[in-house]
Amino acid sequence: MIPEINAGEVYRMRRRHPCGGWEWRVYRTGADIGIECLQCGRRVMLERRKFESRMKARVSLADD
Ligand SMILES: [Zn+2]
Numbered sequence: 935m936i937p938e939i940n941a942g943e944v945y946r947m948r949r950r951h952p953c954g955g956w957e958w959r960v961y962r963t964g965a966d967i968g969i970e971c972l973q974c975g976r977r978v979m980l981e982r983r984k985f986e987s988r989m990k991a992r993v994s995l996a997d998d
Contacts, residue, residue: 939963939982942996944972945989951976957993 944959951958955973962968967985970977980988 939967939985940996944993945969946991946993947988948990949988958989960996 939960941960941963944957946956947958950956951971951973953971953974953976955971957972958969958978959972960967961970961977962979965982966979967982968977968979969985
């Protein structure tokens with residue numbers, strides 16, 4: 935599915951956040967993935983498997 939998830943990457947999800955946003959930035963990786971909504975700034979932790987099933991596509995790579 936996703937070879938690697940890195941902090942700073944932006945992903946588009948399959949379902950829209952209640953605030954209207956579609957895109958989330960990863961701020962933490964590990965067993966759980968921490969993502970932040972680009973529209974409202976809300977932070978959510980998801981198990982890696984859940985994150986992979988909810989996300990649709992990577993929008994941008996982390997800058998490094
Ligand atoms: Zn939001």
